[in-house]
Amino acid sequence: MRIDDVLDALENLGIAHLIQESTWAYPLLLTIHSIGLAMLAGTSLVIGIRTLGAFGSVPVRGLSSYVPIGIAGFALNALSGALLFTADAHRFYDSGYFLSKLALVFVGAYAGWRLSRLLFVHTEWPDGGPIAPMRLRLLAGLSVGAWLAAIATGRLIAYGS
Numbered sequence: 126m127r128i129d130d131v132l133d134a135l136e137n138l139g140i141a142h143l144i145q146e147s148t149w150a151y152p153l154l155l156t157i158h159s160i161g162l163a164m165l166a167g168t169s170l171v172i173g174i175r176t177l178g179a180f181g182s183v184p185v186r187g188l189s190s191y192v193p194i195g196i197a198g199f200a201l202n203a204l205s206g207a208l209l210f211t212a213d214a215h216r217f218y219d220s221g222y223f224l225s226k227l228a229l230v231f232v233g234a235y236a237g238w239r240l241s242r243l244l245f246v247h248t249e250w251p252d253g254g255p256i257a258p259m260r261l262r263l264l265a266g267l268s269v270g271a272w273l274a275a276i277a278t279g280r281l282i283a284y285g286s
Contacts, residue, residue: 140211158202165201165272229271237272
């Protein structure tokens with residue numbers, strides 16, 4: 126089976142036709158995707174920026190309560206993104222911006238997941254002192270950079286290749 130056959134099949138799903146033809150489905154999915162993005166990237170940015178040294182008076186351990194919000198945002202984005210993809214699979218598949226965004230999302234998600242594990246499960250920085258260990262700062266920088274680049278790249282999808 127060729128990739129074009131798979132993309133055609135996705136675009137011909139009933140849900141894809143609903144999204145393509147409805148006046149409200151695509152904007153609703155974009156809104157849900159934006160909310161999920163705010164939850165996911167917002168959580169990742171707060172944890173990452175704190176690990177990089179900002180807001181030193183905020184206890185690092187207290188930020189663990191935000192992780193479920195980020196996970197819920199990831200789930201919203203995965204579902205809404207998959208549905209949006211079905212509506213225009215060929216265009217997205219052929220978009221360098223889209224493929225770059227996906228790569229950045231995977232990098233941001235991995236770095237954020239790994240950072241959260243090291244901060245909140247393995248407690249590699251138990252006191253949350255003024256300077257995090259280098260490994261945590263590198264993961265935090267990678268997470269923050271990847272999410273900011275993914276957001277920018279995602280916006281560029283609407284404007285071309």
